[in-house]
Amino acid sequence: METSAKKSLRSFYWTWVILTAVGVGLSLWLPRRYMPAAMSNDAHLTMTTMILFSICAAPVASGVYAGALHVLRHHRYRGDGVPPPAPQIRESTKLLTSWITASAILTVFVLVWGLGALAAENGSSSSNPLVVNVTGQQWVWTFSYPGTHVVSDELYLPENREVEFRVTSLDVTHGFWLVNMGVQVDANPDVITTIHTTPDKLGVFEVRCEQFCGLNHAFMDAVGYVVTPQKFSSWLSAQPARA
Amino acid sequence: MTTTLEHATTMAQPKGGGLARHQNFATAIVAGVVLAWVGWFLGRHLFWNGSDNWSDQVTILTLLGWMLGFWIGIGAFNAPFQWLLGRDNTRADNLYYAGDKQGRMRYWKFTTDHKVVGVQYIIVTMGLLAVGGILAMAIRTELITPGTHFVNQQVYNSFIAIHGMVMILALIVAVAGPWGNFVMPIMIGARDMAFPRLNALSLWTLVSAATVLVGTLAVGGLPVGWVVLGTIANQAGPGMDFFAVAIVIFTVSTTVASVNLITTVITMRTRGMTLDRLPIFVWGTIITAALALYAFPFFFVAEANQIFDRTASTSFYVAAGGGTSWLQANLFWLMGHPEVYVILIPAVAALFEISSTMARKPVFSYRTAVGAMVVLAGLSAVVWAHHMFTAGWAPSLSGPFMVTTELISIPTGIFFLVLVGTLWRGNVWMKLPTVWMFGFIFNFIVGGVTGIYLSDVPLDEQLHGTMFVTAHFHYIFVGSVLFGAIAALAYWFPKVSGRYLNEFLGRLSFWLVFSGVQLTFGAMFLSGLKGMPRRDASYSFAFEHTNFISTIGAYMIMSGMLVLLGAVITSWRSGEPSGPNPWRANTLEWQVPTPPPLENFDVLPVITEDPYHFDETTVNA
Amino acid sequence: MDRSKSLGVALVSVLLGGGALALGGFVLASNTPHQKALQCIESSTHSHTCSVTLSTFPDSLEGVHGANGGPHPDWVTYSNDNVVVPANTTVNMTIDQYDTGGNVNNPFFDSVVGTNGGTAAVNGKVVTHVALGDTGHTFTLRGIPGNGKTLFVSVPLPYNFGTKFPVRLGTGTYPKPVVVKFSFTTGGPAVYEFNCEFPCGGSREGNGFGEAMQAFGYMSGTITVK
């Protein structure tokens, strides 16, 4: 009896370990497979955080799953009628304290990491960011570059220079989201909100609206390009001056 | 029409028996429609601006007329009026209003018996789930391919908020409504709720709010998303007035219900039912009630402001007038986060109860479990701005709100410990409630873990506003709360009907819904990770496959829920008889006959220990 | 209940419920019709070229939304919300503008953007933008996100200063239209969406984006590339 209980407990630990391994594997694979290509410092941080948190969650989730599976396999009543009483265990201070301690430690770790990442995102690294004024309206984004006459429906950004987006709206609340840059902020009427990011990879990226804004919300997107600084300035000068 | 109008007005001056005793759902509708028409007529004459028959003022007056008429028509004011006239109800009156000897008709009336109210809540929940479910199917059908092929974006947009709000309403009442009313008073050894008439009032007020909310669909829906952001809500048509009034009425209902539940538990416990002997579901109910009492008034204020903005030219939410949409967002989420736990806690508490009975073991760490529910409720009051990390409102508070939010994972973790700990080394009886409970454990982990991502500000700046969020809270609401609610239904169904819920159909439904949830919301996580925003009527080809899978899964969920509905109907009529205590549980509701008699107990029991001790006598009882 | 009877219950539930839902869905889908598809007519002389004509009206009296203007006779509207064009084709578009106008709230929309050559012809005159305050509506076309390079075309439709109303359409009378011509080139099959960016709908805050701007088929529609 005692040995079979021990054996079943060993199978619980093994299930836990295997499920954790599967979880870690998924954590390493899924975000990289499915998240949009990271094109800024913030997006890289987002990806790392995603993977890290998933790895942290793996043993916790696996522990619960292994426990549930263990119950299903070894503590299911297979007879007829009402099951007989089980051992009347009401408490286990040891288990309780270790569970709470473990979850507290994980929480604190996640918090410390998150607060650090938040500080990293908020800290302005550059004293000379490129300023872009972003205007949301139903259902178009327009971008203007202070100091120039350029207004565009496409967002051009130079590589490796911090950009400060000053975001506002002409009508309702929109959600300005640089999909590949890992940052977003609401565009509110009569208010300017700002976000910073530093594009660090050349290519095309998506700008979408992520705050429901009426009839054609689903279509409120724009296309963006990260280009070399030289290309950026030639693009600026090639744009027609607008009213 | 004239006679019924007289009917409705004479009800205001009840003369004892007579007409007042003939009031029911039908007279409530008639009186509601009549007073709604009076409101519309008044509104047109006071505020007519030449062309618009449904200006905001007219709409609001119409709907307030509906509510007042519904209350009068159902008989909500009879007793207070009688009392004002110097006549109090006699014992015979009270028995009559409790539904004594009225057969099925009592379910259609302002009946005060808590068990009747409980059954009424089951019916209301199923009705709301049906409406929300139909809208969900319409939404998923539209999203089966990119482009707008089934309905256009206008129709789609008008559905999403109503789907959301109707489902929220359904889940708020799904466990606390039926079982907080039907079994909770028996569990504590009471003959009824502390305020039986308020109990009926809260139920029928909910019905009138739900009709207004669903009525929104008739006036162009609510094309603003369920969070009804102040700015976009200002552009919306009369649907927004319907929504605001529905919420105001609904808040009256939850407030009345919460006060009643709390007072009942505080004052009506039988002798010996000390706080540490309270069945844990009772704890869950009053913690929920207290939280609802705190949370929903914010919603009331949020929507009352909205009504003033629209009818009285105030500018609470109008930036051009000095207001701000952020005020609306704050009020909304001050309600919105606690509301999630108003929905969650009763389901979890019911599962604690079920796990103990089914494993034939005491609830593991009873006190810690109660403590975790209290802490969770408390924390939920100070985390609301995690829904506004990307709103631009108070970026400096992102850190603090991230801290409070992530602390939630500690009490939530305790829930898992308690559930699995109770089952551990038990003799787990794999009946229908147990099956759904295991589904809950699986899905709640998924929903819980993904919640941690969203509480992290840097991650939220990518995932906010995407299908990832939608998938996350559907794992909580559908995968967890609905599973818990169905487990509770399967568990207490024999007490209500005297019959088991059909085991085979219940399991068939489980497997359909369970796999449907994994497909629908699992694929939805991927859509969100890839970058698909929420509330979009159409989407990029990049999200084609994951959306197709989500829609197929949604059809599976629908099939499963239909099978469950078939099981409930057939089992209620001709299921296998269960006797009074089929699960051999110790809580008091199983110690009374089935169906429980009016006023539950001949002699009130005296309690000497908590209900979680299982020994040989409980097997053969 | 035995197992076969249970299976019967399951089957009946799913069939009845699913059938009712499918019926409701069918009714819903047929009650939210697109207007009759307006085909872009392919040129017989130039390959990969087609032409199509739309109009913008100050009210709905010309009859797109039913006799006497339908449910909202006073709402501004485009003449069609469902344009079908071939893939990889140059679309020569003509828009007859019958409405007055004013200031757009974003001056960007006074400019011609994304057309072939970056220009449009207004009553035969080639322009790149319209004078401030002289815009009546805009034709602004955009694509579904995520398809790589998205099509973005925006053309201001100038103020119609006509004071005589010789044109009779439906029960409405209108001035001679301002004729705006431009072309753009489609890519592969996709659904694009167009709408007006001039705040020309009614609204409670006066920002002009309510009513006709929020109702499908008035100031918006789709262009399907097939």
Ligand SMILES: [Cu+2]
């Ligand atoms: Cu949007």
Ligand SMILES: [Cu+2]
């Ligand atoms: Cu929350």
Ligand SMILES: [Cu+2]
């Ligand atoms: Cu317009």
